[in-house]
Amino acid sequence: MNATATQSNQTQSEGQLIIRVAVGSSNPCKINAARRAFEEVFSVASNRELLVVISSYNVPSGVPDQPFGDAETRLGAMNRAKAAHEAACSEIEDKKGHPDFSVGLEGGLEKQPYPQADELWCNAWVAVFSAEESWGFAKSGSFLLPPALFDLVINEGMELGDADDIVFKRVNSKHGQGTVGKLTDGQIDRESFYVHALKLALIPWLRPELYHRRDKG
Template sequence: MSIRVAIASGNPVKRRATLEAVRVALGHDDVEAIVVDVDSGVPDQPVGDEETLRGARNRVDAARTVLPEADFWVGLEGGVLERDGNLECMAWIVVLGRCGPDAQLTRGESRTATFALPSEIADLVRRGVELGEATDAIMGGKDTKSSTGTVGPLTGGVIDRVAYYAHAMVLALVPFRNAGLSFPPAPEPAAGSAN
């Protein structure tokens, strides 16, 4: 039986990371990924944990409104944060779905690892340039946002954006992989969330 996953982004990297994680974490090969184009409700370049997580949550809530018949709704939001004078890259992953014997609406969340951005990229981002564009300008790439991401060229291709997101996505799927255990129910969408 096919699982329908609504992915709240048209970015092909986010789609591939979601498919890979759902297949590995939940053991389902028959996954129908449905791209739902929704607004995150946050700036194109979110700054800080709170804003980035809010964007991922907003995407999930909006995707659920657009495609209520899906089995899972997924929001991935990449962001940056300042720490000890460094600008670091990270992303939040939010998964919403029903699990457990009572099919309770549950939300799983996880954040990727972080890594420091070189000053050349960080300075552009601090001046308002989106991370993908800044990476392309400094590293000589083209549309890295939809392919390797910033992590790709900075790790020499050891980790690309799909692997970077998929790891955190597997962790966000923990409640659904362990449906026999109790996890808190998902809260109702916050007032003013994007939809």
């Protein structure tokens, strides 16, 4: 199927399709989300046994630790994806071992003015960079943060993860179920939140006949 034929670095071993993915983060939620998304998308698309090989890199986003707005958050995801690609290629001399895809995932916030009181919304941007130097992007769903988190983030200048730990009295929540997991009683955890967006970002490789490879470099 076209979805798996577009990547020259993808290898086959005794009928098994191997896809190498570099993730621009050491956060286990993001790493697991990348594995799940690629396994679920390409196992169906290829209709063959699939092995997704993940490598992770703690790379900078190039944006503030707490991004605000779509432009800043999307740029952070792009920077992470490109940096992960470069890090993977620099440590592997053989081009056959270079990643087929590199992924950046960036959580962001958006402040919305309303007559009664300003609101703070949480979302994420995902960027996928291919070995062919083409891009795929997607934005997650968004959800409203409660006033206690608003106060700590906006008035105290905290990152959402740190504010979450204080409000909900837990430790390193952004490496666990995340704020979305707490607010939905675990029905949508942070990993699943990213998986959905990653699948959307992979649409151009599922439907290459409908998308031009236009985002070079």
